[in-house]
Amino acid sequence: MNAWIEKQKYLIDFTLASLARRKAKSLGLLLVYSLIVFLLASVMLFTHALRHAANEFLAGAPEIVLQRMVAGRHDLIPPGYLERIGRLRGVQEKQGRLWGYYYDPVVKANYTFMVADDRPLAPGKLVVGAGLARTRGVAPGNLISFRAYSGKLFTFSIADILPAKSELVSADLVLLSEADFRAFFDIPPGHYTDITLRVANPLEVRNIAGKLAQQFPDSRPILREEILRTYDSIFSWREGIVLALATLALLAFAILAWEKASGLSADERREIGILKAIGWETGDVLRMKFWEGALLSLSAFLLGYLAAYVHVFHFAASFLSPVLKGWAVLYPRFELSPVIDGLQVTTLFFFTVFPYAAATLVPIWRTAITDPDAVLRG
Amino acid sequence: MPASRPSHLALALLCCGGALFALSLADAARLRQQRADSGREMQALVRQLQLTDLCLFTEARYARHPSQADLHSAFQDHPLALEHFPSGSLLLPPANLSGHHERLDREAEVPD
CATH class of the missing domain: 2.40.40.20 (Barwin-like endoglucanases)
Known part of the structure; x- marks a missing residue:
């Protein structure tokens, strides 16, 4: 068990070193990914809290x-x-x-x-x-x-x-x-x-x-x-502006994942070829890339979600209020009571973390099973 | 094993993120308690004034009280005027306009 953990740690070390070599690209990816999660999570937290508030306050209607x-x-x-x-x-x-x-x-x-x-x-x-x-x-x-x-x-x-x-x-x-x-x-x-x-x-x-x-x-x-x-x-997941925002964010995310899935860069391909040539097994390459996807997507999820929480409940969802205000001159100042729906957070997690990890693994696997000589020349 | 191994750092950062996530749940509970007073105040006001809607969109009357609006109110200004208030794109027609009256009529018994 210890050996297995040690091996994973070495793989993570290697993955981080590999990410550090492509610093600008990795950081850019993390930023865009976090922003998508931030946008989705902000809308999700805000609308859920608002729906809950409406139900609670209007119960006396x-x-x-x-x-x-x-x-x-x-x-x-x-x-x-x-x-x-x-x-x-x-x-x-x-x-x-x-x-x-x-x-x-x-x-x-x-x-x-x-x-x-x-x-x-x-x-x-x-x-x-x-x-x-x-x-x-x-x-x-x-x-x-x-x-x-x-x-x-x-x-x-x-x-x-x-x-x-x-x-x-x-x-x-x-x-x-x-x-x-x-x-x-x-x-x-x-x-x-x-x-x-x-x-x-x-x-x-x-x-x-x-x-x-x-x-x-x-x-x-x-x-x-x-x-x-x-x-x-009004603010249901399936309707109106929420759907529009969610669709746009998911579309942006799909492009991101597609970019990853449609092929690897020449550098990444060469890296895998070298690893295979020096004796790495296909499984090791896959595990290394799994850690890359997992670290990146988990970090993006946590960063995006936490930023969204602070934005909605400590800064009164200031980025969303222009959308809600519309042309209204008179707009209420209100602080929503945080209500977090576990199911929604889990759904957001699955929709953002898993597709990315899966999208990165498929092309890696395709490259990793080919002959290193062909990969290096190709 | 050097203490500053990148994997240790990364895992520590992820653990910190996880802890902050847990902290956000605790903070949510704290804020709920802190803001419960204003919630009670609003509930009391809704009951006292017999209010029916949240004051979210004040730009158009059918957006101010969406539950009290009728189907034509979005086109009230001109027969050919399409919906032009931004909140009209956020709001759906009220739930009570989706054929409930008809059903109520059918359910109702004729009084003696």
């Missing part, structure tokens, strides 16, 4: 949101709907929500205006999200004016700012009183944006949604499980 559709578009809930729902068995709590969007031409950002029933506010007072406060540069006590869609100017005073820690769900929120909301958007009393329903028994939710769809044919019930599924699929 209402079980059912009932929207009204008119000509295929979302419309206001007219008076009388709430009362009619009251007769449905299994509905524990129902509430009309008032919320809408407002485009602020001052900073060219969209805000979400909302009435918080649990947080009564005096008329003329606002509570704003931390992202909005940062973008508009406002603090509690400041005045802020918005021009309503009717053309009338409304001036509010900032009563409070929502905690910065909750920016991932509240960065663009503007909470105001019901009277102010109705006056600002010119929404008559009794009308609501949508209705939320709390259902005590989770097994009843689909049943109640079915009854709602039956009772209100112009409505669209949105279940919490659908909301969670929406977020589950």
Whole structure:
């Protein structure tokens, strides 16, 4: 056993010396390889943590949101709907929500205006999200004016700012009183944006949604499980930008592996020829090259993965945020809670380490089994 | 055997990498605990304000609340305007637009 270990160590020594002879090429390869792993691992860690956060935070969302559709578009809930729902068995709590969007031409950002029933506010007072406060540069006590869609100017005073820690769900929120909301958007009393329903028994939710769809044919019930599924699929491995990034990275990797697999350089071929000529067996050559592939791919995996971890969880995924920000002016500052999926890390490991090691072994084997004389001359 | 044999150095470096990998898992647990407070705060806010979406993309209203959007909202500005917000390429249509209402209708019983 000791002899075997010693032999492997000598092979590694030789491999490292061989890599050191081609320093620039080896380092370049390690860098590109690590970058590919870094990119894939960053996206993987970020999207997994984000999906987990969405599932965790939105678990408290209402079980059912009932929207009204008119000509295929979302419309206001007219008076009388709430009362009619009251007769449905299994509905524990129902509430009309008032919320809408407002485009602020001052900073060219969209805000979400909302009435918080649990947080009564005096008329003329606002509570704003931390992202909005940062973008508009406002603090509690400041005045802020918005021009309503009717053309009338409304001036509010900032009563409070929502905690910065909750920016991932509240960065663009503007909470105001019901009277102010109705006056600002010119929404008559009794009308609501949508209705939320709390259902005590989770097994009843689909049943109640079915009854709602039956009772209100112009409505669209949105279940919490659908909301969670929406977020589950937004950053899924199989979809959208993640797929595009993963495909590009894998393509780059395939080119790298193909370059290795399609043939060896003249230097490498000569090296193998000399080794065979001085008495190395085919198995030894293969083992030496296996160590080369294994050391390189393992180092690249560890470097890439660790850099990705630090990037996502200690530097708030700063390289990915321009992609997520898009044209948005108002973007939340948030720190994701690290959730690492063992299966994903293992998949990444297998997809990056093994193909490379395999791709390097095949041409080596082809060269190693040919006559050294032919290899050296050829 | 010389102490600075390249193989020893390489294996030591790989072991260091492995240890750092293990350390990243421990660090993840530490950060989770440290950031649990903000998680609880967000959960409470979601429950209190009955929020339905994460504030990830604020550039377009169907991207701000993807779960509440309808199929036409991406083409709202002009009948021939194709999707032009960058986040539209990141977001998929909400899961609830894939034919669930139809199924709910069929599942529903006619009230007496």
